[in-house]
Amino acid sequence: MSEFRFKLYITGHTPRSDLAIYNLRQLCDTKLKGNYKLEIIDILENPEMAEHERILATPTLIKLSPAPYQRITGDLSNPDRLISGLDLDNYLHEF
Amino acid sequence: MxxxxxxxxxxxxxxxxxxxxxxxxxxxxxxxxxxxxxxxxxxxxxxxxxxxxxxxxxxxxxxxxxxxxxxxxxxxxxxxxxxxxxxxxxxxxxxxxxxxxxxxxxxxxxxxxxxxxxxxxxxxxxxxxxxxxxxxxxxxxxxxxxxxxxxxxxxxxxxxxxxxxxxxxxxxxxxxxxxxxxxxxxxxxxxxxxxxxxxxxxxxxxxxxxxxxxxxxxxxxxxxxxxxxxxxxIPISAIELAQHSSNTRISSGINEVDKMCGGGFFRDSVILVSGPTGNGKTLLATQFISGGVKNDEKCLLFAYEESREQLFRNAIGWGIDFEKYESEGRLKVICEYPEVTSLEDHLVRIKNSIAEFRPNRVAVDSLSALERVSTIRGFREFVISLTSFIKHYEIAGLFTATTPTLMGGTSVTESHISTITDSIILLRYVEMFGEMHRGLTVLKMRGSTHDKDIREFTIDNNGIHLGKTFNNIVGILSGNPQHIVSENEDRLGGMFNDPKIPPI
CATH class of the missing domain: 3.40.50.300 (P-loop containing nucleotide triphosphate hydrolases)
Structure with a gap:
């Protein structure tokens, strides 16, 4: 089973950023059993990195692997959208 | 703040x-x-x-x-x-x-x-x-x-x-x-x-x-x-009416017309020449240009009705060599079909040409041709903008306008421009006893007295020649000339002398 790799773009540690981080970790810990890597990028500190990914809205979650590449915008408080957006449906059925 | x-x-x-x-x-x-x-x-x-x-x-x-x-x-x-x-x-x-x-x-x-x-x-x-x-x-x-x-x-x-x-x-x-x-x-x-x-x-x-x-x-x-x-x-209403006015007279290129205008046009005035097709407007503009060149002025001619070749050939016919003028750098002729671009673009082109060439005189033949490519409102704005631009440069501008009917009448061009121009010259056909004659009158000459007659004119190899005034004819300007027999004339004149009629 391939490992999940995520990047999460936030702008400072606002309640919205923290909520997104919490929601994502919650999902990954329960559904992916911890088999993931998450990189959190604060745009306020690294604006060039936001330029490269052309980030508009924050928080934005990017799934780098497994393919396909996916972008999800928001504080991830909608778990159904998050699961379908990350294409986890098929994956979870394997268990 | x-x-x-x-x-x-x-x-x-x-x-x-x-x-x-x-x-x-x-x-x-x-x-x-x-x-x-x-x-x-x-x-x-x-x-x-x-x-x-x-x-x-x-x-x-x-x-x-x-x-x-x-x-x-x-x-x-x-x-x-x-x-x-x-x-x-x-x-x-x-x-x-x-x-x-x-x-x-x-x-x-x-x-x-x-x-x-x-x-x-x-x-x-x-x-x-x-x-x-x-x-x-x-x-x-x-x-x-x-x-x-x-x-x-x-x-x-x-x-x-x-x-x-x-x-x-x-x-x-x-x-x-x-x-x-x-x-x-x-x-x-x-x-x-x-x-x-x-x-x-x-x-x-x-x-x-x-x-x-x-x-x-x-x-x-x-x-x-x-x-x-x-x-x-194109800022129309932002244009200020602050230009200077000069008393210097310049020649129209035709001595008799100068006399009618009280000694020529003013150096920084805008002149409108209105007349039906084939009546001599282009000739008047040509002579206006030639008069400028002869006076060592730089002239710019915008032609929207005739091609370059046509224009040059006609000028030669009247003894005016545009080609020579151009090679001497005293004249620039710009010929274009009005349809090649929008009126706004024409305006920009005209302005750029004036700003580049820096002429003393500008002639546009004819303004009415440009009317075709625009809406009425757009055309009005164009005329106002062009006029004020020419005035801003303090140069003489002569525009021709074609009347809608052979016998006269007013065109859109005239109604938009007549209050802005300093001088208006009308050219008209006059029908007399089965013959067409040409008539010219100076309708308006701002800041100067002028001859009020309607004069007959003829065209030959040397251009326009003014003749006598039309006697016994009324209604020339309204496009409905009528010959008055002397009996009627006497009667009309006598009516106002009759002491029996009380004043109203």
Whole structure:
């Protein structure tokens, strides 16, 4: 089973950023059993990195692997959208 | 506190905005598709760089930076080179077709804002264009968040101290300011670009709807897009009637006409020559030009009815060698079909030619031909703008106008221009006993006395020759000449001498 790799773009540690981080970790810990890597990028500190990914809205979650590449915008408080957006449906059925 | 204005560098815009965009504020630029919003937004930055050395940032929400670089290259704006010098920067916020945005929960546009702030600080940006903000909503769909975030961006731009231009789409030329009904609330200032279809002709106008706390010219002003310069606003009502007036007389090129005008035209006056087709208007304009060249003046002739060859051949027939004049650099003849471009572009071409050639005299033959390519309103604005431009240069201008019927009558040209011109010369056909005669009269001669007769004139190898006055003929100007037999004449004259009729 391939490992999940995520990047999460936030702008400072606002309640919205923290909520997104919490929601994502919650999902990954329960559904992916911890088999993931998450990189959190604060745009306020690294604006060039936001330029490269052309980030508009924050928080934005990017799934780098497994393919396909996916972008999800928001504080991830909608778990159904998050699961379908990350294409986890098929994956979870394997268990 | 007075709100300062930032000169945009866009030709004519400073006139209608009383000095430019409100400095340090955000202005909304709204318009339908194809109303030149992106050109305006780009030109705002380009002229900032070219004329004021102010670095600019272009935030693009729709077109890819590469497309903008390529599209604007035509105007001579080398964005690539400017980017290398950190004078021009992009924040690329354009969507890519492959990317499918999934929304899961609340968000803000903090990422965008952080990117803008970073580049503004790094490159010392003074001007920011955001094009077009409605595209954000197309991607994220939530009007409530859109409104909140627009407000935040607009506040942040203010804090950064930059002068910003936000473009927005609108659906109708005359309707709500912007499509989403949100955009206008976040900007202190609103400008509307229009590209209205009127009688099958497109007419571009710009209107400043509001500038909070500062003044501007009101109403729509036509503008055109010059392929080399970009947007040129034509400020009509902003033109001042402040030109000097000189008492120097110049020759019309025809001695007898000079005499009728009380010694010639004034050096900085505008003369209208009106007459039906084939009556000698082009000849009068030709002699006007030749009179100038003979007096060592530089002359510029715009011909919209005849080709160069035709014009030159006819002039030779009257003993006037245009080719020689041109080779001596004392004459420039510009021949064009009115249909080649819009009236606004013609105006820009005429202005550029005058500014370049610096003539002492300008003749336009005929103004009525240009009427074909415009709406009535557009034509009126053209005439006013052209007249005031010529007056601004303090040179003599002679326009010809063709009357709609052979026997006279007034044309649109005349009714628009007659109050602006200093002199009016009427040419008319006069039918007498089964023969056509030509008549000329000076209807108006501002600032001077003039001959009020209607004189007959003939045309030969040397041009126009004035003859005697038409006696016993009435109704020439109304296009309905009638011969009065002497008996009637006596009776008419006698009526007013009759002491028995009490005064009314």
């Amino acid at each position: 007075l709100i300062e204005k930032l000169p945009t560098g866009i030709d004519g815009f400073e006139h209608i905005s009383n000095g430019g965009l409100p400095k340090g504020r955000t202005t909304l630029l709204s318009g339908t598709a194809g109303s030149a919003k992106t050109v305006f937004a780009s030109q705002f930055l380009a002229s900032g760089i070219q004329q004021y050395q102010e670095p600019g940032l272009f935030v693009t929400f729709e077109e890819l930076p590469d497309d903008i670089r390529r599209n604007m290259n035509g105007f001579g704006w080398d964005i690539n080179a400017w980017e290398a010098d950190n004078l021009w920067s992009f924040v690329d916020a354009a969507p890519r077709p492959m990317e499918n945005e999934v929304i899961a929960g609340d968000y803000d546009l903090g990422g965008l804002l952080a990117r803008i702030e970073y580049i503004v600080q790094k490159n010392k940006i003074k001007r920011v264009s955001l094009d077009s903000i409605g595209a954000i909503l197309n991607r994220f769909h939530d009007t409530h968040i859109f409104r909140r975030e627009l407000f935040r961006i607009s506040m942040a731009l203010k804090t950064m101290g930059v002068t910003a231009l936000m473009t927005a789409e609108r659906s109708n030329e005359y309707g709500e300011i912007a499509r989403n009904g949100v955009e206008e609330f976040v900007a202190d200032n609103v400008i509307i670009l229009r590209n209205a279809l009127e009688n099958e002709k497109r007419r571009r106008t710009i209107e400043i709807l509001k500038f909070r706390g500062t003044f501007h010219q009101k109403g729509e002003f036509p503008f055109t897009i010059d392929p080399k310069i970009g947007i040129i606003v």
